[in-house]
Amino acid sequence: MTTADAPAERQLVYxxxxxxxxxxxxxxxxxxxxxxxxxGEAGSVFGIYRGLYDEFGPDRVLDTPIxxxxxxxxxxxxxxxxxxxxVDIMFMDFIGECMDEIVNQLAxxxxxxxxxxxxxxxxxxxxxxxxxxxxxHSQSLEAxxxxxxxxxxVMPATAYDVKGAIITAARxxxxxxxxxxxxxxxLPGDVPEEPYTLPIGKAKxxxxxxxxxxxxxxxxxxEATKAADLLEADGVSVEVIDPLWLQPLDxxxxxxxxxxxxxxxxxxxxxxxxxxxxxxxxxxxxxxxxYLDAPVARVAAPFSPxxxxxxxxxxxxxxxxxxxxxxxxxxxxG
Amino acid sequence: MANTSQAMEPSxxxxxxxxxxxxxxxxxxxxxxxxxxxxxxxxxxHLYIGEEAVASGVxxxxxxxxxxxxxxxxHGHLVAKGGEFKRMYAxxxxxxxxxxxxxxxxxHISNVDAGMLGxxxxxxxxxxxxxxxxxxxxxxxxxxxxxxxxxAVPFFxxxxxxxxxxxxxxxxxxxxxLPVVFVCENNGFGxxxxxxxxxxxxxxxxxxxxxxxxxxxxxxxxAVAVWEAAGEAIERARNGEGPTLVECKTYRxxxxxxxxxxxxxxxxxxxLEAWRARDPIEQHEKRLIELGVMTQDEVQAVHDAxxxxxxxxxxxxxxSPLPDPADLLNDxxxxxxxx
Numbered sequence: 001m002t003t004a005d006a007p008a009e010r011q012l013v014y015x016x017x018x019x020x021x022x023x024x025x026x027x028x029x030x031x032x033x034x035x036x037x038x039x040g041e042a043g044s045v046f047g048i049y050r051g052l053y054d055e056f057g058p059d060r061v062l063d064t065p066i067x068x069x070x071x072x073x074x075x076x077x078x079x080x081x082x083x084x085x086x087v088d089i090m091f092m093d094f095i096g097e098c099m100d101e102i103v104n105q106l107a108x109x110x111x112x113x114x115x116x117x118x119x120x121x122x123x124x125x126x127x128x129x130x131x132x133x134x135x136x137h138s139q140s141l142e143a144x145x146x147x148x149x150x151x152x153x154v155m156p157a158t159a160y161d162v163k164g165a166i167i168t169a170a171r172x173x174x175x176x177x178x179x180x181x182x183x184x185x186x187l188p189g190d191v192p193e194e195p196y197t198l199p200i201g202k203a204k205x206x207x208x209x210x211x212x213x214x215x216x217x218x219x220x221x222x223e224a225t226k227a228a229d230l231l232e233a234d235g236v237s238v239e240v241i242d243p244l245w246l247q248p249l250d251x252x253x254x255x256x257x258x259x260x261x262x263x264x265x266x267x268x269x270x271x272x273x274x275x276x277x278x279x280x281x282x283x284x285x286x287x288x289x290x291y292l293d294a295p296v297a298r299v300a301a302p303f304s305p306x307x308x309x310x311x312x313x314x315x316x317x318x319x320x321x322x323x324x325x326x327x328x329x330x331x332x333x334g
Numbered sequence: 335m336a337n338t339s340q341a342m343e344p345s346x347x348x349x350x351x352x353x354x355x356x357x358x359x360x361x362x363x364x365x366x367x368x369x370x371x372x373x374x375x376x377x378x379x380h381l382y383i384g385e386e387a388v389a390s391g392v393x394x395x396x397x398x399x400x401x402x403x404x405x406x407x408x409h410g411h412l413v414a415k416g417g418e419f420k421r422m423y424a425x426x427x428x429x430x431x432x433x434x435x436x437x438x439x440x441x442h443i444s445n446v447d448a449g450m451l452g453x454x455x456x457x458x459x460x461x462x463x464x465x466x467x468x469x470x471x472x473x474x475x476x477x478x479x480x481x482x483x484x485x486a487v488p489f490f491x492x493x494x495x496x497x498x499x500x501x502x503x504x505x506x507x508x509x510x511x512l513p514v515v516f517v518c519e520n521n522g523f524g525x526x527x528x529x530x531x532x533x534x535x536x537x538x539x540x541x542x543x544x545x546x547x548x549x550x551x552x553x554x555x556x557a558v559a560v561w562e563a564a565g566e567a568i569e570r571a572r573n574g575e576g577p578t579l580v581e582c583k584t585y586r587x588x589x590x591x592x593x594x595x596x597x598x599x600x601x602x603x604x605x606l607e608a609w610r611a612r613d614p615i616e617q618h619e620k621r622l623i624e625l626g627v628m629t630q631d632e633v634q635a636v637h638d639a640x641x642x643x644x645x646x647x648x649x650x651x652x653x654s655p656l657p658d659p660a661d662l663l664n665d666x667x668x669x670x671x672x673x
Binding site: 030033059062064065067069070072073074075076077078079080081082083085100101104105109110111112113114115116117118119149150152172173174200 | 401403432433434435436437438442444445446447451452454455456459461462463464465466467468469470471473474476477486498499502503505506509510664665666667668670
């Protein structure tokens with residue numbers, strides 16, 4: 001299903017779609033519980049879990065100590081012994097505090113044990129710049145996770161997708177990171193009231209076009225769409241693809257699009273060097289070289305920490321204008 | 335063998351059980367070390383020789399429903415938890431019949447079905463996982479309406495208590511009163527670094543006060559002393575009274591890696607001999623014979639039976655199939671209908 005397919009009977013903002021996703025995941029499985037920093041009575045610093053503590057009580061919605069390693073360890077141990085943990089790492093930047101539990105334990109336990117362990121773990125975390133929170137509260141570190149066999153990574157950029165991603169992750173027997181975008185918290189969208197899932201590893205064609213494929217994820221999907229409007233005005237028909245799942249990545253949908261448009265631009269908010277865009281660009285080059293009219297281009301953040309000062313932050317994060325400018329360059333229209 | 339801790343005096347059955355588990359560990363490890371040095375067991379083995387009383391004294395109290403997490407020095411924990419030699423040697427040899435189908439080896443050997451949540455190559459990674467298992471135990475006891483909880487026991491060394499993960503786990507277990515017994519195997523060295531050079535305390539049990547849990551010290555060379563200290567702590571945990579830190583003072587008779595080590599000089603022969611004089615198995619056998627629980631011949635019969643099991647198991651492992659490289663990608667993920 002895509003956003004366009006969803007019934008339009010109700011709108012929710014992104015944050016409330018998160019709440020509803022977690023609520024329904026807890027409702028449908030008595031073995032599911034949620035744990036994280038300030039997520040209990042306070043309902044999270046982002047307000048995204050408000051009301052869940054009152055509804056499910058302290059045995060199922062737990063405030064943890066500020067202990068990210070402990071939180072992921074809790075999820076690994078509880079997941080391997082029969083529960084369905086949903087844990088929150090408040091800011092994605094904090095995964096540095098728990099990388100061992102993520103990379104060496106959560107991701108590998110099943111494989112190392114010869115398939116004898118199952119890790120039905122959901123990790124929710126908030127990524128991205130735009131709120132002037134500076135270098136340690138604004139990063140997009142999804143490439144770190146995608147590089148780790150054993151994890152699945154979804155990066156929902158609409159209210160519909162974030163609810164669906166959470167329920168999909170909660171029902172999935174593998175560890176799934178739902179990387180949410182703090183810059184989209186107030187974004188409204190159509191969200192069905194009943195629980196629903198997203199197809200794992202399936203990209204969304206957000207907009208169809210003929211002359212250029214833009215592959216963008218997270219908050220950048222909205223900038224890419226705006227860029228497509230700008231380019232449309234110049235007579236360029238743009239196809240916009242949101243991979244949605246970065247691990248596993250829907251290479252097929254991307255390649256099919258590039259084979260049609262003959263031009264590809266990959267956009268993300270994370271730094272350009274070694275970002276997931278490098279992998280996407282490499283796959284396009286490997287699999288549809290003969291179709292390309294120009295080298296695959298990328299628009300992403302420069303190789304720098306996220307700066308604090310609003311003027312610097314705005315300059316750091318890619319936007320529609322920069323995307324459109326780069327698109328014109330590769331199309332020979334600049 | 336649960337619920338033994340009411341009486342402070344171990345029964346004859348418990349004394350024999352402690353002996354059996356320790357003898358199994360010792361011979362398993364000695365033969366594994368030889369196999370590594372003969373090149374039959376690939377990679378590195380960290381052997382548990384000298385520390386047998388700790389795993390055995392704890393494990394007598396646990397059932398398959400109780401979980402443990404282990405360390406890089408993990409064979410002893412799995413043997414004491416009932417690990418089958420055939421499947422253990424097969425794992426060390428990287429065979430498909432091993433506990434982990436040859437995907438884990440020595441440092442990740444596990445048996446989830448019996449609550450053994452893995453040896454671990456990362457120091458102090460086990461305690462947070464054990465806290466998660468203990469959370470499950472408390473959660474499931476609540477929804478199933480049981481008063482008694484299963485217990486999770488993370489084993490770790492003195493060196494691990496310097497890691498942040500240990501601290502986070504201990505604090506979480508205490509604040510949530512989870513059924514965890516933290517068992518510190520203080521063998522005096524973090525790898526090759528002496529305890530006095532890696533921490534400013536000599537008793538790790540002192541750290542328990544900082545988490546609001548009891549800390550106890552026992553002689554880790556005496557299986558009965560470990561059995562007694564662990565029994566009390568496990569009983570507390572089962573009854574919902576929260577975690578305990580049990581420090582077992584012990585010593586590694588062989589080097590950090592392998593039987594003959596890698597030639598580093600960091601401890602003296604005199605120190606080693608002083609600890610070897612307190613060999614946990616010899617001490618325990620002396621006790622068994624003095625108390626009239628077993629005769630010398632019966633003790634010897636236990637060793638013989640274990641060696642026979644080992645010989646058969648090594649043969650089984652050597653004749654077991656290797657994994658098929660075509661299966662290399664199996665088990666990276668749990669298969670689902672969608673995938």
